[in-house]
Amino acid sequence: MSSQEIPEENLPAAQDDAHDAHGAVKVADEKNPFADPGLPPHEHRIQDIDERAAKRSERTVALLFTVSMLATVGFIASYLVIDVDKSIYVWPIGHISALNFALGMTLGLSLFCIGAGAVHWARTLMSDVEVADERHPIEAAPEVKAKVLADFKAGAEESVIGRRKLIRTTMFGALALFPLSGVFLLGGLGPAPGTKLRHTTWAKGKKLVNMNTNEPLRASDVAVGSLTFAMPDGLSEHDHDFQKNIAKDALMIVRIQPDDIKDKRELEWSHEGIVAFSKICTHVGCPISLYEQQTHHVLCPCHQSTFDLADGGRVIFGPAGHALPQLRITVGEDGYLEAVSDFEEPVGPAFWERG
């Protein structure tokens, strides 16, 4: 087959006597210090000289894009149909979630086929002409911008996207359908938390239990100047949801001389100077543990937010956005400290309040 039968986009650019087939100068001079670096002569691919081979490549690319579309549809169908608790045996991994397996396989296949289709398209049908380019000064002159634009248009033409309608249609189909997978994944974020983050396990009559000894706390157990960590009675480390609950329930118990308590509500919510504050920092939720008994300040080790436990848990330093929530406590008939109610505000980082 002669070069007349080769599509125009596959032919090298017209050359003059001073330049070789790749556009490089044949003889070095002052302006072009490097002559032809010796690239081998251009060889046409089978698709460049045989339209039937080009058609085969086109169909292969279209097939890959079509498989991608089917895989995306399979992803959505799997998400809708497969039970979240169903498990299957997959050798050699063992038993795994059927839903995760199906989502992973279909999503992977969909992405792979888009990539493989694009690579096959580039390697077999896009222009295959080698081009030598001179180094240019790094500046964005208007003519450079114009050239970039022209190159971009030429690239679009050379990609044959205008001529190969089947590829164009299936590629747009695959690319348009693929983001749907992400939309469906949003559903996997689960139900909205509702008011769950606003409440803890604390409730009227729940005893305060010392987290170190696992024993209920008597008022007489709490000495002035000491710091005790407490959790609600009934919480066990062996419960499956222990971590989830303790992340909201943990308390710091300190005893302050009632005269030193500046905040009126804090005094009312305490028992003879024993105050119970959330141990969860209101910045981003680190557990607070550093207590300075002279000043009644507690310091969060993460970003040094400092709270005044003698003044309603007010923030006196650092990035925390609001005061530490206080739990209203009292003493039951049996002499043990107990909660009067749940916290009256959400514990932990401020964004929970905005939910």
Ligand code: FES
């Ligand atoms: S988490 Fe406590 S200061 Fe940042």
